[in-house]
Amino acid sequence: MSGADPDLVRALGAIVGPRWVKIRDAERRTYEADGLPTHASVPMVAVLPGSKAEVIAIVRLLHERRVAWVARGAGTGLSGGALADAETVLIPLTRMNKILGIDPTARRAVIEPGVVNARLSEAAAPFGLGYAPDPSSQAACTIGGNVAENAGGPHCLKYGATTAHVVALEVVLPDGSLATLGCPQGEPWGPDLVGLFVGSEGMFGIALEITVRLEPVPAAVRTLLADFGSVRAATESVGAIIASGIVPAALELLDQACVRAVEASIYAAGYPTDAAAVLLVELDGTRAAVEAETMMVERFLTEAGARTIRSAETAEARARLWQGRKKAFGAMGRIAPDLVVQDAVVPRSALPDVLDTITEVGRRYDLTIANVFHAGDGNLHPNICYDHRDLALRERVHRASKEIMEACVAAGGSITGEHGVGADKMEYMPLIFDPTSLATMCAVRRAFDPAERANPRKVVPTRYCREWRPEPIR
């Protein structure tokens, strides 16, 4: 049993019904990790609210009792963000999964936070609309989690990440009060509070109702698969395409290790396993524009040294090409039982060199590093495969991760493109932010949550908050 105060458990049970308060060891343990199981932490209690009123009542209760809490969606996050410890209550929002309304004329949808990303696009499809942000985890992750992480995805190259698609939010703040941010019609006056909340990683409150923009499904879509004899050639073609002014809907790269894992899985997409890298390019828009851009892109790819280019136009053929990319991360389990997925952004022009460095780091530490990433945004995802039971190996993985991060920062990049900081990237924050910036982040956090009870001990290293002054970097 958990060490939770029985009185608190009773009070939570009175709000949601005892069945939805999880205090037994086995049950709490199933919430010990998110998509990055290198971080594990068993919550004091998990409480699953079924309605907005219940969430508000829970947050109020915890505020009164001075108990910290963490919101959780589907737990697919890759930064250890949705984890709570033995003093902290976890609030999974998965039961709140209703689409409250779709307005096809205004192209808006209002949803509860637990709605799974892919479900929204399915529900909007009959109206010829879709929800653009498509993280690779879209089949499982919740839009509440997307809002908290400002999730991106392959198609965010053209359409922008989550923040570009959320127009209004109803949130419960850490003190239990209710606030409406933004407005469904568009830009409200004053500071962009929606923009502030999106990407706040669960520190500013819980999103209860989310109003998003829906986009018309494009008239024509073409997906190209090009394969290359070297990773460098593939990344150079990315530079050429973007420099030409074409904005593909998506531009994704998978290297050989990754291609092989995918091809061995049930999501085999027919990628050539002897290629050093494959590039997926998607073009969408009017039929004429797609035709013209396809010709240009094919030329850039050939000039950069593509060995073959395949083109998929039917929905099924495109879906198959995409399946492989979207399930690539999961397929890594075929290489080794454990996996660290890194997430960093570098300027596109630095891609070829940074990738060389990553290969070199892998060789030096004798690690399998598989790359699959949003090449168009320079958003890298090196996946390091290992076995957690080997302690020495774990240490090597940790050191290699750190070196890769440092190389990305040295190339003018950042430590996270879309997975957030959570618990995992906290130690890297001082690599890119000076103490004053970190202190400012703490100040903003405290404006929402003076006691730091919402998702405590994550994102901003606490020492920058506790001591309210600049401090030398370690």
Add this chain to the structure above:
Amino acid sequence: MADDSRGGFAALDPCVHCGFCLPACPTYLATGDEADSPRGRILLMRALERGELRADDPALGQHLDACLGCRGCEGACPSGVGYGRGLESARERITATVGLPAAARFVLGIFARRRWWRPAVTMARWFRETGLARRFRGPTRTGFLFGMLDATTPDRPEPTPRPPRARSAPRGTVALFRGCVMDGLFDHVHEATRRTLIVNGYTVVEVEGQVCCGALHDHAGDRAAARALARRNVAAFLGQADWIVVNSAGCGALLKDLGHLLGSPEAEALGRSVRDVTELLAAAGPVTGGPVELEACYDPPCHLQHAQRVHREPLAVLDAIPGLRLRQLPGADRCCGSAGIYGALHPEMSRAVLDEKVAAIAAASPPPDVVLTGNPGCLMQIGAGLGAADLPIPVAHPVELLDRSYRAAGWYDPASPS
């Protein structure tokens, strides 16, 4: 890692905790609780293996028991996690420690013993034939049981047809696996299986001494009972035919896996000769018959699509029926909540899982004339769900429709020219 002493637990090793299996899991969709999700259960099984949770931990037992064993999660897992193998080992370990729940022991006992099974079937058939099952069916727990029984009614009484003749090149001999529920309540499906196989060039032989396949026992963690039944079936079927044909997806999945269950070369060889009826029919074409003008929805049984990985063949069989308009509804690929004796042990979760399916059928436009699925448990579960929702839509096995198409072609008429 290839450590045999770890049994099925080793099959869980590739899990990287990505969560792709969550939306494929009917119990997680029903509760939203990760303890009812594949990924959560994998954590529980790992903890059980390592001894961090005890086999008699009630919460562990509750959430592993609540698993349907449908293996929908395997079908979604990019990493190739062998969830089913892990579950089998976990359940075996739990059963060894705490034993089977009394309710499960009672239900399974009926299946394993002819002298309990026969009267149970006779009584069930009486309720069905007198129409009482239809009268009492409904949404309550008892009503649901009657609904399940009613769903086994053949769709319309037909005069005994003339035995057909082959309309395709000879393809070898097949022994029909009769099973327990299929034999007791779905003999009309067996008849349809025999006739359609004959039309497609197979010679069907009957094998005496066969017993229940033991899948229900195996899933519940009673491997000893499952093995005992399996041994009797191996003895009965060995050397009797080129293939063993099964029209119940659950039995087929277990029989294909006989080698794993018993570990003997004979069992291995016999397991390899097991085919779902749709596999044999699809291999033969199948022969096209007369038109059957119907709107039909196909619902693949979990033990066919996930456990046996048979996807295409049932559709190929149905595609060979002229006039049939076939659809798969949203969520058709998800479990119906029947899952062997699961419905009897966890009625609440079972119904919660079923409700989604029934809602999809109710919302379908145009409404289907028939819902098709190739497993007795699913036929009864979906049939009872439709009955409880007052939807007058019958359920049927895909071979029944092919059979109807051959009947429509006149191939079973006494007067038909040979």
